[in-house]
Every structure is written in C-alpha cells, then in structure tokens.
Amino acid sequence: MPQILTSRFLFGPGPSNCYPEAMAALSWPVLGHLDPVFIERLDRVCEGLRTVWGTSNARTLPLSATGSGGMEAAFVNTVSDGDVAVIAVNGLFGARMCEVARRCGATVVRVDHEWGQPVDADRVLSAHPHPKVIAAVHAETSVGVQSDIAALGAGKGDALLITDAVTSIGGLELLADDWGIDVGYAGTQKCLGVPPGLSPFTVSDRAFERRVKDPRSWYLEIGLLGGYVGAASGSRTYHHTAPVTMIAGLEAALDRILAEGLDVVQARHRAAGTALQEGLQEMGLELFAAEGARLPSLTTVKVPDGVNSAAVRAYLLEHFSMEIGAGVGEYTDTVWRIGMMGPNANSASVTLVLGALKEAMA
Ligand code: PLP
Numbered sequence: 001m002p003q004i005l006t007s008r009f010l011f012g013p014g015p016s017n018c019y020p021e022a023m024a025a026l027s028w029p030v031l032g033h034l035d036p037v038f039i040e041r042l043d044r045v046c047e048g049l050r051t052v053w054g055t056s057n058a059r060t061l062p063l064s065a066t067g068s069g070g071m072e073a074a075f076v077n078t079v080s081d082g083d084v085a086v087i088a089v090n091g092l093f094g095a096r097m098c099e100v101a102r103r104c105g106a107t108v109v110r111v112d113h114e115w116g117q118p119v120d121a122d123r124v125l126s127a128h129p130h131p132k133v134i135a136a137v138h139a140e141t142s143v144g145v146q147s148d149i150a151a152l153g154a155g156k157g158d159a160l161l162i163t164d165a166v167t168s169i170g171g172l173e174l175l176a177d178d179w180g181i182d183v184g185y186a187g188t189q190k191c192l193g194v195p196p197g198l199s200p201f202t203v204s205d206r207a208f209e210r211r212v213k214d215p216r217s218w219y220l221e222i223g224l225l226g227g228y229v230g231a232a233s234g235s236r237t238y239h240h241t242a243p244v245t246m247i248a249g250l251e252a253a254l255d256r257i258l259a260e261g262l263d264v265v266q267a268r269h270r271a272a273g274t275a276l277q278e279g280l281q282e283m284g285l286e287l288f289a290a291e292g293a294r295l296p297s298l299t300t301v302k303v304p305d306g307v308n309s310a311a312v313r314a315y316l317l318e319h320f321s322m323e324i325g326a327g328v329g330e331y332t333d334t335v336w337r338i339g340m341m342g343p344n345a346n347s348a349s350v351t352l353v354l355g356a357l358k359e360a361m362a
Contacts, residue, residue, distance in 0.1 A: 008317075009344075011353055012325035013141045013298055014167070015189035015196050016341035018253070022194045025252035026245055033242040041251050042242065046229055048254030049200045051262065052192070053165075053184060054175035059208060059222060061229040062250055063185070063199040064243050067166040070185025070199030071100050073220040074135075074162045077203075078183060080212045081105035083132040086159070088119040088152075092142035092328050093164055097135050104216065106132075115143045115331070116300070118293035121151035133160045138174070139167035141190075142328040144289040144300030144337060146172070153180020160207050166190060169200055170257055171269040171297045171341060182207035188246075191269060191297055193342025194253045197246045201225075253342075265345075270296045272340040272350055279354045288327075288335050297345070299338045300327070307361055309333045315360040322356055 010017045031038040042062075050060045063070050075097070079085050085106040087097050090113035098108050109128045113119060119136050134156050138149050149163050160182040168174050171191025176184050182204045189196035203211075203222050215221050219240065228239035257265050273296025277287055280301050288300035303309040309326060310333070316322040327335030340349060 006321055009320065009322040009349075009352065011338050011340070011344060011349065012323045013337045013339055014187070014341065016191075016193065016339055017344050018195055018249075019193035019256045019343050021256040022249040022253040025248040026195070028245070028248050031244050033244055034238070038242070038244055038247075039236065042229060042247060045247055045251050045254060048251070048258060049202070051258060052170050052174065052254070053186075053200065053202045055177045055181075055184075055202050055204075057176070057202045057204055059203040059226050059229075061201055061225060062188075062247055063201040063220075063225070064240060065199045065220075066196055067164075067185065067187035067199055068096070069220070070166075070187070070201050071097060071164065072217065073199070073201060073222065073225075074183045074185050075101045075104045075106070075133075076215045076217045076220055077211045077222045078133050078160055078162065078207065079104050079106040080215070082107060084109060084128055084130065086111060086124060086127045086131040086134045088124045088136040088147070089113065090117055090119055090143060090145060090147070091115055091137065091140035093137045093140060093166070097137070097162075097164070101133075101135070115329075116145060116288050117290050118145050119147035119152070121148055121155060124152060125155040131159045133162055135162035135164075137164040139165065139172060139295050139297060141167045141298050141337070144295045144298045145293050146295045147293070149181065150175070150179040156180055160210060167295065167297055167341075170253075171266060171345065172295075173266055176202055188250055188253075190339070191341045191345070192250070192253055192257070194249050195246070197243065198250055269340065269345040272345040272347065273297060273299060275347060275350045276338060276340055276353065279350060283354065283358065288331070297339060297341050299340070301336050301338065303334050303336060304361070309336065312336075312357070312360045316356055319359070320352075320356045322353070324353070324357075
C-alpha cells in the first residue's frame with residue numbers, strides 16, 4: 001500500500017485546499033465522454049464558467065490543461081510569425097507569456113514593471129501603434145499584485161486583449177465582457193477550489209474571427225475546441241477524450257460557489273485577504289505588493305531581517321502541516337506568499353496562519 005499523506009493546510013500560491021463538494025465529485029462514477037449525462041454536465045460547466053468569467057462568450061470551456069496550457073492556447077490561436085504582441089510584465093507569469101508568444105512566432109514588445117507594482121496601462125497602450133495583441137496578468141501570483149484590466153480593454157483599439165485570470169477567477173471580481181477581454185485563460189487550483197488540471201478558457205467572437213487559421217498546435221486550436229463543447233453549431237464532435245472526472249469536480253465547485261453567491265464568495269476573499277494583511281502588519285511585518293494593488297487571494301510579505309525563510313516554512317510544514325510559499329526569482333528568500341483561496345478564504349484561516357507564523361518566527 002502506498003503511504004497516504006496527511007492532509008495539508010494549503011496556504012501557498014496554489015494549489016489551494018479544495019471545496020469538499022469538488023473532492024466528493026472526484027469519486028463519482030467515470031462516465032463515457034459522449035454519455036448524455038456527461039454532455040449535460042459539460043454544458044452546465046460551460047455555463048457556470050461564463051458566470052465566473054463575466055461573459056456571454058459561446059466559446060467558454062474547461063480546457064484540458066493547466067493554466068500554462070491555457071496561456072499556450074491563448075497565444076497560439078492569436079499570433080503567428082511577425083505579429084506584434086505587447087506584453088505587460090510585472091512578475092513571473094507576464095514573463096512566461098513573453099516566452100510563449102515568442103515561440104508562437106510573435107514579435108514581442110515587452111513592457112517591464114518593477115515587481116510589486118501593478119501594470120501601468122498608459123505605458124502598455126503606448127508601447128506600439130498597431131499590436132495584434134495586448135496581454136497582461138490580472139492577478140500576478142508571483143508578486144501578489146492586481147492590475148486594472150478594464151483600463152487596457154478601454155484603450156486596446158484594434159488589438160485583441162489576452163488576460164491571465166489564474167489567481168482571480170472564482171474569488172475576485174472578473175468582468176471579461178465589460179473589461180474588453182478577448183481571450184482569457186485561468187486555472188482551477190486557486191480560488192475555484194478544484195485540484196489542478198483544467199484551464200477555464202474564454203474567447204470572444206471578435207477574437208474567434210481574427211484567430212490564426214492553421215495554428216501550430218492541433219490540440220489547442222480553438223476552432224476544433226469550439227466543436228468539442230458544441231459552441232459553434234450546437235452539435236458536439238469528438239476532439240479528445242474529456243477529463244470527465246476533473247470536469248465533475250469543477251461542476252460541483254461551480255455549483256457550490258454559485259449557491260453561496262459569487263458576490264458573497266468574492267467578499268469572503270476580500271475580507272480574508274484584508275484581515276491577513278492587517279494581521280501581518282500588526283505583527284510588525286512589511287507587505288511586498290504596492291498599497292492599493294494588493295491581491296486578496298495572495299498576499300506577499302517581506303521576510304524580516306535575520307529570519308530564515310526556508311526554516312520558517314519547514315517549521316510550518318512539520319508542526320502545522322501548513323504550506324506557505326517562498327518568493328519568486330530574486331525574492332525567493334526574502335518574500336513569503338500566503339494564499340487565501342477558495343474554501344480557505346475565511347477568518348479561521350487568517351487566525352491559524354497568523355498564529356502559526358508567530359510561533360514559527362519566535
Ligand atoms: N498564471 C498565473 C498567474 C499563475 O499563478 C500560474 C500558476 O500558478 C500560471 C499562470 C500557470 O498555471 P499552471 O501552473 O496551472 O500551469
């Protein structure tokens with residue numbers, strides 16, 4: 001028998017602990033991917049995803065991939081050789097976008113920001129006169145910063161707007177249609193409270209019309225994927241074997257979130273993030289992300305001088321079975337990342353994390 005690991009408090013940058021409803025659904029019977037019960041389930045999931053994305057896009061689906069797969073799908077379908085992609089970089093995932101876009105053949109105009117600061121829409125919008133796409137991360141998990149996507153949408157002109165909502169979907173306000181998002185991708189393992197493995201994905205009609213017609217990826221081609229969820233014609237065609245069990249988990253989590261109320265869930269994330277940030281500051285710690293742009297779902301805090309970051313994280317794991325994240329890149333040893341996502345976004349989690357951290361640093 002393989003050893004069954006004790007459960008963890010997952011207060012890192014994701015995966016987070018999952019909604020119990022999602023975990024229960026993972027043990028439901030496996031269905032054929034063309035079974036009418038599964039097809040109904042997929043339709044319900046696509047509808048639920050439209051709600052959490054804030055969109056009426058027909059092409060809204062759970063991509064069989066993690067968030068990075070969603071990122072690949074966003075770029076491979078919108079840019080090819082020589083197309084200009086203006087990409088805002090204020091952390092690791094904006095930088096990853098640049099690399100993905102480059103591999104799709106794009107000429108990348110990278111607009112760097114100081115890590116910890118939100119994206120400056122004016123700088124991004126004036127970086128090139130006629131980009132094919134403009135891209136930014138809504139919630140930069142690597143730095144704990146939230147950016148104003150609506151400002152990019154308002155000024156995008158003829159460009160398509162790509163947005164990464166991996167750490168915002170299901171926990172923060174996200175209004176894809178109102179903000180002018182043309183292609184959005186996300187992940188299930190953060191505020192949606194589902195294990196990693198699916199990428200909620202949405203494509204506007206405008207982006208679909210201007211898509212790359214013969215993209216280098218077959219698996220991630222949105223024309224074929226539209227057929228998979230029956231978006232184009234109302235008829236479904238086989239594309240790949242759907243991850244039926246993961247989709248059951250996502251259905252259960254979406255049901256749970258929508259039953260609680262999306263605005264109530266968002267308020268719960270805001271309250272938990274704010275309480276954590278206040279509590280950390282009351283402990284004398286300094287937050288990393290710029291004031292006014294701090295993510296509720298992921299808080300970045302500076303490791304105090306003289307405190308060994310890795311030793312504190314190891315203590316939390318050993319004594320509290322609790323995970324928090326290290327910083328990224330040059331901030332690996334000097335920043336902690338603490339997530340309040342999905343079912344973890346509540347005041348009990350805040351009390352637990354603050355108490356445990358106090359003990360670990362003592
Ligand atoms: N974008 C952001 C903002 C993320 O936080 C992550 C993962 O943490 C990704 C993209 C990549 O997603 P995945 O690790 O699921 O491939």
